[in-house]
Amino acid sequence: MTIQKNIEKILKSNNGYLKTSELKEYKLNKMLLKRFMKTGEIERISRGLYISKDTIEDDYYVLQYRCPKAIFSHETALYFHDLTDRTPDTLMITIPTGYNSRLLKDEHYVFSYIKPELHNLGKMKIKTPFGNEVYCYDIDRTICDIIRHKDKIERYQFVDALKRYSRMKNKDISKLYKYAEKLHIQKKVREYMEILL
Numbered sequence: 001m002t003i004q005k006n007i008e009k010i011l012k013s014n015n016g017y018l019k020t021s022e023l024k025e026y027k028l029n030k031m032l033l034k035r036f037m038k039t040g041e042i043e044r045i046s047r048g049l050y051i052s053k054d055t056i057e058d059d060y061y062v063l064q065y066r067c068p069k070a071i072f073s074h075e076t077a078l079y080f081h082d083l084t085d086r087t088p089d090t091l092m093i094t095i096p097t098g099y100n101s102r103l104l105k106d107e108h109y110v111f112s113y114i115k116p117e118l119h120n121l122g123k124m125k126i127k128t129p130f131g132n133e134v135y136c137y138d139i140d141r142t143i144c145d146i147i148r149h150k151d152k153i154e155r156y157q158f159v160d161a162l163k164r165y166s167r168m169k170n171k172d173i174s175k176l177y178k179y180a181e182k183l184h185i186q187k188k189v190r191e192y193m194e195i196l197l
Contacts, residue, residue: 016055061132077142140176166196
């Protein structure tokens with residue numbers, strides 16, 4: 001298989017993206033990437049991450065690549081779970097307390113911090129609108145998060161999300177209460193659920 005075909009194969013299998021770490025599998029040298037960049041076939045969008053000329057850049061995927069411990073949360077998770085009609089202006093993510101990220105100064109991201117032992121609670125994989133997999137909190141954890149940080153979300157969006165959640169067939173109330181207990185918000189969550197259900 002030619003070098004060109006190998007590069008195309010990597011790009012096709014990764015929805016138009018190429019990580020330099022994947023080159024080893026095909027015994028390709030990193031220096032080849034410069035050649036493909038010169039011809040305009042690929043573009044470097046982050047350290048170690050390239051995109052084909054025909055692919056639209058996926059901000060969610062790029063953020064996940066640049067900050068591997070990031071889990072999409074709050075309003076961004078509401079968007080992924082169809083609990084809001086609003087496309088997020090800023091991407092909201094949760095990282096473990098003490099995790100140092102170079103992205104902290106970027107105004108396009110809003111970071112929430114949580115104890116490392118609670119960071120993976122409700123973590124799941126979800127597809128972005130561009131078809132790439134990223135980490136996001138599940139529906140029930142997302143509801144707990146917006147109840148915990150009610151003051152950081154617009155009232156209309158908060159109420160709308162809770163109403164949509166209450167109508168969902170795939171909600172898991174027992175899981176919601178389990179998460180609420182671990183996050184020390186059982187009373188608040190039960191109060192809202194008693195009104196809605």
